[in-house]
Amino acid sequence: MTNEETPLRLLIIGGGPAGTTTATVAASLGADVTLVEDSIIGGAAHLLDCIPSKTMVATSIRMNAIRGAEKVGIVAGRSHVDLARLGARIKTISGGLASATSKLLESQDVNLIRGRGRFTGPNRAVAETEEGELGLTFDAALISTGSKPRAPEWAGVDGERILTTRHAYGLPTVPEHMIVVGSGVTGVEMVHIFESLGARVTLVVSRQQVLPHRDPEVAAVLEDGFLERDVKLLKGARATAITREGDEVVVDMDDGRTVTGSHVLLAIGSVPLSDGLGLDTIGIETERGYIPVDEYQRTNVDHVYAAGDVTGQLPLSSVAAMQGRKIGRHALGHPVAPIDFSKVAQAIFTEPEIASVGLEEAVAAAEGRKVRITKVPFAANPRSVIHGDTTGFVKVMSDPATRVVLGGTIVGHRASELIGVLALATRAQVKADVLVDTLMVHPSLSESVSDAGE
Numbered sequence: 301m302t303n304e305e306t307p308l309r310l311l312i313i314g315g316g317p318a319g320t321t322t323a324t325v326a327a328s329l330g331a332d333v334t335l336v337e338d339s340i341i342g343g344a345a346h347l348l349d350c351i352p353s354k355t356m357v358a359t360s361i362r363m364n365a366i367r368g369a370e371k372v373g374i375v376a377g378r379s380h381v382d383l384a385r386l387g388a389r390i391k392t393i394s395g396g397l398a399s400a401t402s403k404l405l406e407s408q409d410v411n412l413i414r415g416r417g418r419f420t421g422p423n424r425a426v427a428e429t430e431e432g433e434l435g436l437t438f439d440a441a442l443i444s445t446g447s448k449p450r451a452p453e454w455a456g457v458d459g460e461r462i463l464t465t466r467h468a469y470g471l472p473t474v475p476e477h478m479i480v481v482g483s484g485v486t487g488v489e490m491v492h493i494f495e496s497l498g499a500r501v502t503l504v505v506s507r508q509q510v511l512p513h514r515d516p517e518v519a520a521v522l523e524d525g526f527l528e529r530d531v532k533l534l535k536g537a538r539a540t541a542i543t544r545e546g547d548e549v550v551v552d553m554d555d556g557r558t559v560t561g562s563h564v565l566l567a568i569g570s571v572p573l574s575d576g577l578g579l580d581t582i583g584i585e586t587e588r589g590y591i592p593v594d595e596y597q598r599t600n601v602d603h604v605y606a607a608g609d610v611t612g613q614l615p616l617s618s619v620a621a622m623q624g625r626k627i628g629r630h631a632l633g634h635p636v637a638p639i640d641f642s643k644v645a646q647a648i649f650t651e652p653e654i655a656s657v658g659l660e661e662a663v664a665a666a667e668g669r670k671v672r673i674t675k676v677p678f679a680a681n682p683r684s685v686i687h688g689d690t691t692g693f694v695k696v697m698s699d700p701a702t703r704v705v706l707g708g709t710i711v712g713h714r715a716s717e718l719i720g721v722l723a724l725a726t727r728a729q730v731k732a733d734v735l736v737d738t739l740m741v742h743p744s745l746s747e748s749v750s751d752a753g754e
């Protein structure tokens with residue numbers, strides 16, 4: 301509140317996880333909140349990125365289960381994916397989540413405006429709506445406009461055969477031969493998805509390992525899995541040009557090699573959406589299009605916050621939502637602790653899944669830091685053996701002197717769920733002995749997390 305009678309007027313531009321979480325927290329604390337969103341409530345996370353890609357992963361997991369059915373005594377017939385039905389399912393899920401979030405915000409009296417927001421002065425903005433331009437005033441504002449996939453000119457993205465991730469959900473049929481350019485988190489998830497759906501897949505890897513900044517042991521498990529599934533890895537080359545020749549696409553690489561397929565999907569990062577926001581009218585600075593913020597998500601202009609992908613901080617829905625939670629409280633004058641970015645749990649939704657939190661072994665080694673590393677393979681876990689999927693391991697990093705858990709990595713079935721235990725242990729700085737002393741269900745994958753504390 302600005303004072304007891306006048307609630308703080310908070311304007312939010314962009315209704316993804318950062319914007320909607322800020323809105324709901326601030327509204328619950330008594331602010332008068334206006335949220336301007338030009339697409340759907342829930343943002344690109346719900347409509348184009350996080351939710352659609354995980355919906356495709358869900359179908360991929362079922363397809364792989366059918367492929368491996370014989371292993372568990374089932375004789376299954378041939379199956380194929382109907383992309384039209386999958387596309388419809390994605391729309392239903394995104395629409396359902398958007399509607400649930402809108403209802404929640406409306407129940408909190410958040411003023412939802414469908415339109416494009418733009419600042420016009422230090423405490424003024426407009427929303428361009430179908431009905432015309434709407435003038436808005438505010439005491440504090442949040443910019444949470446997100447990002448879009450990077451699509452450089454040399455790639456010639458056409459949305460038909462040369463694609464970004466945002467075209468991946470509406471394809472009429474499964475591509476015959478998908479070439480994925482980029483082997484970061486998004487690239488490897490797309491490889492997993494399209495190979496599972498029935499495409500032949502080639503992955504262009506600019507370095508010598510997939511997931512170039514991650515633990516080499518983890519990358520090796522993923523690469524072995526891809527090779528078993530006949531994914532072709534083209535390592536040590538960068539794509540420099542993509543051309544369409546009829547129903548084929550040709551990717552040229554900087555070492556002179558070329559690869560031909562039916563489709564190309566670019567997964568080479570994203571660019572922030574900060575153009576056209578009238579930032580100059582309010583004095584907000586940007587760096588390469590990103591909006592820098594301090595530990596409380598404040599921009600260089602005190603009463604304007606920024607959160608989510610537009611800040612260039614860790615680009616995850618979970619992080620954007622947490623930033624929103626903090627901003628909602630901070631803007632209303634409540635004390636908040638800044639986010640500890642070194643303890644964010646992260647997952648890669650491939651098969652096997654990969655999840656990590658806190659300190660990574662490779663980082664500790666690079667820093668010359670002494671850590672105690674304990675590793676338990678799922679091959680020794682009864683539940684994994686029963687499931688017929690023993691790939692992967694649990695690795696726990698702890699302090700050799702105090703035994704406090706510093707982080708962990710899990711590769712394997714349900715790693716994205718199991719990492720929660722290690723995320724809590726890392727956040728609460730518990731000793732590895734607590735993991736060991738915790739009686740887990742038997743038989744369960746969690747027993748390996750407990751054992752890895754030993």
Ligand SMILES: Cc1cc2nc3c(=O)[nH]c(=O)nc-3n(C[C@H](O)[C@H](O)[C@H](O)COP(=O)(O)OP(=O)(O)OC[C@H]3O[C@@H](n4cnc5c(N)ncnc54)[C@H](O)[C@@H]3O)c2cc1C
Binds near residue numbers: 343618
């Ligand atoms: C393929 C893919 C998969 C992903 N999977 C995951 C995952 O599994 N887990 C995870 O945590 N993260 C995932 N992410 C990342 C996640 O989607 C982003 O970090 C998250 O969407 C960022 O949220 P945000 O609040 O910054 O904004 P966004 O979700 O990007 O939403 C911003 C909204 O603002 C709107 N907007 C922009 N400009 C204006 C304007 N001027 N006026 C009004 N509205 C405007 C946009 O239309 C958009 O709807 C994935 C990303 C990609 C690309």
